[in-house]
Amino acid sequence: MIPKPHAALSPNTYDYESLPLVKATGFREYDARWLFEKEINLMGVQALGAGLGTLIHEMGVRPDLVTGHDFRGYSASIKYALIAGLMAAGVRVKDVGLALSPMAYYGQFALDCPCVAMVTASHNDNGWTGVKMGANRPMTFGPEEMGRLRDIVLSGEFVLREGGAYAFVEGFAERYLDDLTQNVTIARKLKVVAACGNGTAGAFAPRALEAIGCEVIPLDCELDHTFPHYNPNPEDMKMLHALADKVRETGADVGLGFDGDGDRCGVVDNEGKEIFADKIGVMLARDLSKLYPNATFVVDVKSTGLFKDDPVLIENGVTADYWKTGHSYIKRRVNELGALAGFEKSGHFFFNDPVGRGYDDGILTAIHVAQMLDRNPQKTMAELYRAIPQTWGSPTMAPKCADEEKYAVVDRVSARFKAMHEAGEEVAGQPIRELVTVNGVRVVAEDGTWGLVRASSNKPELVVVVESPVSEERMRAMFKGVDAILRENPEVGAYNQSL
Template identity: 30%
Template sequence: MTFAPVDLSSLIKSYDVRGIVPEPFSPTVARAIGAAFATVIVIPDAGEAGDATPSDVTKAAGRPRVVVGHDMRDSGPELVAAFVSGLTDAGIDVINIGLCSTDGLYHASGTYDVPGAMFTASHNPAEYNGIKLCRAGARPVGQDTGLTRIKELAQQYLGHGLPGPATQLGSETQRSTLSEYAKFLRNLVDLSDIRPLKVVVDAGNGMGGYTAPAVLGTAANLPELPLEIVPLYFELDGTFPNHEANPLDPKNLVDLQKAVVEHGADIGLAFDGDADRCFVVDEQGNPVSPSAITGLVGLREIAKEKAEGREVTIIHNLITSRAVPDFMQGAGAKTVRTRVGHSFIKAQMAEHDAVFGGEHSAHYYFRDFFFADTGMLAAMHVLAALGEQEHPLSAIADMYEPYVASGEINSTIEDVDAARQRVIQAYVEEKGAGDVEVDELDGLTISHWHSHPQWWFNLRASNTEPLLRLNVEAADEDMMEKVRDDVLGLVRGE
């Protein structure tokens, strides 16, 4: 069978699949990606080397399996069914866990030690869907670890037809893993003896409304915790009728901030659409930066490892506050700075056997969670840190936010290279390279941190749009605003 050709370059990105349904992301495309995933990842990981074909499945070491789940988007079940058919035609058995958060999918992949596929578009609007793919044990699949080849092969299948079915077709079984997931997390952080806390949780009509009652409540038949949960938008609704499930945008935190103050709560938690990220609001309704959460959770993990006499490594991306490596190194840990993006961080987590990793976007990674990201486990650590002592969250957060950050500022630029060159000329060539440190680990980072006044900034181009993303941090607000405004003027040609 030959399908109409579809250009997958805008759909399959650096570390996931993401696009509008039904065009370009149709069930036909999902089936082709499923077949390509089987060929590139599943069958080779089960015992073969290099690209395989369905007939190779019977030669693999054991019967290959894949775990598949989806979020609350209406398009999910149809896309999953098509993807599953691409797998079962290739002789792959599928464990379909149905509704789940992305970290719930990672838990299943790690627990069963099988590759996985999570159908979600995370925080994107309702018309989008996507796939986050992983190898067995929740190991990442990104552009350098199989996703590029999957795109090439899926493109080939769409143009010339899928390969013939395997000699023995795979099967599909349904299984709910929510209770297993909740129990697993409960065993990692003990919240049973903390002081009583009132917690407002904004699920944004996303998967946090499914996982929070199970993990923090009694929906998974687990013992009751000393938590009073005030739910906001727990109803699963992929049209996001109340606000976008993107807590990185301040406007989507307004309802949570208001509810925390009105209810006299100790803390507010906001999850994105697939609930793999968690944002925190203090008792005054003020957001706590993801860098501060990285510092708080990182120090808890370091203390646990040091108590066992182990060396500790912490991963952080280059956008996180300079306070993060300061705190981590001060506590005796090694720190590794990495690019932005979950597939890159997960690879570094595994390579360095890191106990914890954090990103400015509120992705938090744990060795105890298969080196994968989980917003719920991060939230549990924050609840434990808050509940184990009597100070309010605002006082604790202040300890971890000694510097001033701009947050991410996007500029639409037609000629990204020219804008970048204007910044290099002003900050490196005219001022002299000896005054600043320059690196290109991910975009352009220019730093004046080791002498006064202290500041740094990073410019990163979008992979899919004519955008430049600016992040600035400085020792005080005046300097942050000065650098921010100067760089924005250069970028925008003002």
Template identity: 30%
Template sequence: MQVIDPSIFKAYDIRGVAGENLTADVVEKIGRVLGSMAVESGVGPVCVGRDGRLSGPELKGALIRGIAAAGADVYDIGMVPTPVLYFATKYFGSGSGVSVTGSHNPSRDNGLKLMLGGKTLFGPMIQDIRRRVESEEWSIASKPGKVEVKDAETPYFETVTRDIHLERPVSVLLDSGNGVTGPLAMRLYRAAGCKVEGLFTEVDGHFPNHHPDPSKPKNLEQLIERLKSSDAEVGLAFDGDGDRLGVVSRKGEIIYPDRQMMLFAADILEKKPGSRIIYDVKCTRKLVDWVKSHGGIPTISCTGHSFVKAKLAETNAPFAGEMSGHIFFNDGRWPGFDDGLYAGLRMVEILSRTDDPTALLSSLPTAVNTPELQVPMAEGENKKFVERLQKEVHFDDATDEIRIDGLRVEWPDGFALARASNTTPVLVIRLEGDTPEALKRIEQVFGAALKKLDPSIKLPFSAE
């Protein structure tokens, strides 16, 4: 049995600290298992790309060696955003690929996002890879698979620019946070008809300016400040590998993904009335009301891009999104994978229909809510706590209690959510009220329930 740190096998992907628990040796062995699975399923070649992290070249090389050793062919598409890797799996027809990326994690981290035969691997499938690596359940072919360098960026570029149609040029400020998206984003948005200004668009795996994670307000501070002196009508930010989008209005208001989804949903429902719109458990209640008022069917999903993607495949809905910024278009114009660059252009396309994008963005319904709050716990304790919460806690005055992913309690004027993170040992909490008074009441009621379950819990909000 191989001794490998089991913690690198996450719910959505494989991720760890490069050179420590995610070494080239470990990645090569994972590659052998993936290559064996591709051969067994007949779903090669496997496309492989990487983001701009310093450990990327070594780990990508090890992964390719492992896949090829098992007899599977490999298409090496180079350093590209993760959405270009997803595009390549469709463009080259195999549906199989791996993005070597640490996504929005610290610069020393890296990981693997996996697809095989058109399906994203997550949950039990990731654990099966772990089992096979540990037991060395792989094949070594007498003749290794072929490794070919392929250009996926050019057909991706051409496909996106053919699809996007602006009614007028829109001035945009792009913040890539020194992630892999910078050079491509600048070219792509200019070709689509935007006036473009860039911020931190040089690829630098040290991430010297700010961390490339637009879900955290502190990482948008420089974008907000630059907008004050810029002619840009909107600011767009991307995460380290380009599959998530952040949006900031000209006046510095952060338009969180659940509000972005309102504009996308309205646009899609105008053309596809009665369609399902998928959202994750962390999204605002205002989105649910919005989708209903625009003739759609709001459909809730577990959090996590892999779970949302699976829900999208199950329902064949034309659109899905989650609070972290993964946005999925499946409306015939785009083939259903999460792409921050493309989502940003769809946002710009909508904004090009108005002379005042700031007013349109500010008009989207909002509520009084907390950011994503976290309660650190010992490894595994967050999941045990949530299991107890789901079984033992009930609210007599609630209109609904949703238990698909933690516990989300709905009231007529707000909601409370507690769920176990699938990537770190924390309890994730989000609270919302239609008014400050409603939020305060929900904090007190929900906080008291959490305290009753565990009197020692340190709440990241006031429950007084």
């Protein structure tokens, strides 16, 4: 028997060491994230494993599951607690050890496991933990599955079964790297800076890039779970600036930055200029649509409007589908539409058959960037970037907002913009041309300048992005207009970074 979890327990007490702690807000839209010890304890993780095993059987899926853990001081302990719960619920577990999230996703195919449970907090700060889960490769859970998992775990409705088993898979990292690189050859001599923020990707990304023929300059690739320089997050300007400085110092052809669990990739050009991931997506879509004309690309609502407006993509017959932000949403949409690829502004890129298996892999993204440069031997990364139409866009900005409040705030902001639109009011000095509400609200002004507000799916924050095809001034005006609406809500706090 596994006890029913509690929403709160005091640390350093008998109850804390005897009962599961699981805070309900850790069950998010498409994965799970908690502050370890404050919001979940090891018995709570065991309960999560038992709940996941119960759900797998309830879904009628064969109970074979691959798991791994990222490089944090507590991740291995969390993984073994999760495994204990999974086995108690009758799941046969194959453990690939220290791993990237895409390595675990690859394990679903290579080890014939329908299910996955990767222990990672991704790019979240130290202290966070989480699990990325799925039971239908290559997709991961969405809101329906996460909601059912939450209900099973919090109610303690575990169905424990015989038949659980455990096996450790030796040498799996080499299998994964061989699969990525065995058919890839780069003729162009590329000098590449690989920045890993001392996260898990440092053990794998440089090896993969060297295997395809790149000269690799490692930056913060030594594993160190204290993350002494910056958080391994390719959306974080501190990481991008460090990468840009190293590119300029070494005269590299490109800089590639990987997040904590290796499913995202950020890019800096040969002149040391950071290229936001949605613009990299446009560049890759241009390159791939020459090889695969009339392709469909799925992009998230935070991404640039160029996917619909770029003349090269139009000429190549590209169809752009704007969809909900989140790796589970985009992955699912790519599969549903049979899209060639999916791109998120956060740096999650999903390459589908015949250029991938449909899941997000930062190292595969880096390989595609190298292949794009190889297919354009007379052009630098900066020249390829300058070839796309210029827009002025912000980084992803995240004002604090409690998990319990953020969705209600976004609903109020959406309703406010809708009322403004219906009343003919202006935003950023212009009439509102369009509202996109598939995920939060994206308000588009008459000249194409737009601003997005949505709730973060994995942290107690909102997400704000603005872009203008006209000028930096118009981009800043949109930010000012969006922020003014946000500030009508006292629950919204300070930004993590701003214009």
